[in-house]
Amino acid sequence: MFEIGFNDKGDVAVSGRLDAAQAARAQDFLDKVSERCVIDMAELEYISSAGLGVLLRTHKRLMSGEAGLELINVNKHIADIFRYSGFDKLFDITVI
């Protein structure tokens, strides 16, 4: 189960499992974002390379306009995936 939407603060909130079966839905949502964007990952349980690809494509598109993604409330397991992938050097990340 994967969910994506805006929370009360206006941040993008994601929850559940962002895997290859859900990546297209996440990409469709994030393709509509045009300004700097915070993604609250407090409820995100899992991410695979398909999900990493969504984040990378969106971040590159936004950075071309000097915006970009900020990833907050990242759990330890997902932070490990970001570290293995080198995403900790590309994104502003706040771990829980």
Added chain:
Amino acid sequence: MRKRYSRNFDQIQEIVRDTGQFFEQEHIDESLRMKVDLSVEELFVNMVSYNTETDQDILIEMQPIDHGIEVSLTDFDVERFDPTLAADVDIDAPLSDRSPGGLGLYLVLKMADSIHYQYHDRKSKITFTNRVAAE
């Protein structure tokens, strides 16, 4: 566990459910779960995406080992493709040079404690293990 899955990303949900049941039944340490889920998904997705010359189901096998788990994925009637030889990813490259391609197999190789590839009679089989780190 020994089960076949059709070549569809929608099968990932069922694979995750079956993996969870296997962990519970065999009392496998939950700390390995994320690594196993990720490696199984990446290898399954790779087979579905690139071994398009076959329509046969993909076999996934899991068995408990000392302090961990051994997992195999077998694809039938396909060309040889050894994921252990996948190109390295430059994780220090600047954003402008990064692309999502190749990250999946890179993560599998990074996270598995051992990984082994066999190819015989057009059967492509990849086996990996994950063990709880010794304290």
